Amino acid sequence: MTDREVPADLGRLWRLPVPSRLGRPAELDLDQVVRAAVGLADNDGLEGVTLQKVAQALGFTKMSLYRHVGSKDELFELMTDHASGPAPDLGDDGGWRDGVRRWADAIRVRYAEHPWLIDIPALGPPRGPNAISWMDALLRALRDTGLDLGTQAGVLNVVTGYVRHAIVLTRLLEQGREGTGMSQADAEQDYGRTLATLVDPGRFPYVAKLFSAEVFEPEPGADPANDDFAFGLGLILDGVAAAIEAAQE
Known part of the structure; x- marks a missing residue:
């Protein structure tokens, strides 16, 4: 050829x-x-x-x-x-961290518009023009970080995988609540209160401490799915920040 x-x-x-x-x-x-x-x-x-x-x-x-x-x-x-669709213009304000966060949020929105996208088998790396535009948008956000291109590609893979995992987990939790009429916040609250009565501090001291701290009591109006997504993405971005710092030494 x-x-x-x-x-x-x-x-x-x-x-x-x-x-x-x-x-x-x-x-x-x-x-x-x-x-x-x-x-x-x-x-x-x-x-x-x-x-x-x-x-x-x-x-x-x-x-x-x-x-x-x-x-x-x-x-x-x-x-x-x-x-x-084509990747949105993420702009250049806010630096690389804000750019990657907006990129992840934008992909999550696109999957919410077409929920079946998560069911498409991964048959290989992205090849289409729109898929390439999303790759280009994230690499643009990382362009001034000092990371080499191989590391930038690794960040792309990690963030993409995290977004997909978060979407799948949210769907599974929604399926588990079908017929209960409970929101995720209600389900988490019920989980925490129920397990707090069952977990023996003598047998599971650290888990008992977790449940007694009311970690599973969401604030009024909170959206646990969005909060969990933002938290996990933040941890990933902290790791990227550490890699950037190491590359600049």
Whole structure:
């Protein structure tokens, strides 16, 4: 393969022009297919997306989609890049730490808009133009830190992984509360009070101290999911700050 050749699926992801075919123009294009698939996922979740259902939503046959999408996995990658959208302008105010925090918050918002994104299997590193724009935005925030590019890429991986983990954990907690009518704050309060009556200080002295300190008593109006997310991200940023300090010595 010469360095000018691009795999067909990657070419479609980047919307590279393809040689025109003789005959009637196609009545369907790739963007229509992707938008229809994203609409199905937004309404029915990722399990509601199949090539057959996408074709039906567009009024075409399943075979007609193969002119534009090579496989279901490719469709998922196209959907992910489309739904992720381009990275927002994070600005240059506030320094690298504020930039990374805004980046993480922005990705979290995008996943909240399209909850099925977290269900897309990770089949490889980001390849689409929108995914690359998110990478570029974080690297821009880190550009003046003195960290080498390999370390910057490591920060990107750690922060991305943390955001995904936090989203999955929040979803699992929500699923665990289904049917109870309890908010996360209520569930944490109930957990703390219940365990405080069960934990024997003689057997579990440090955990007993934790429960007696009312750590699981959220402030009125608090949002534990957001507070926990901010706390965990702050710890990661403290680690990045330490790496920056070490790099500048």
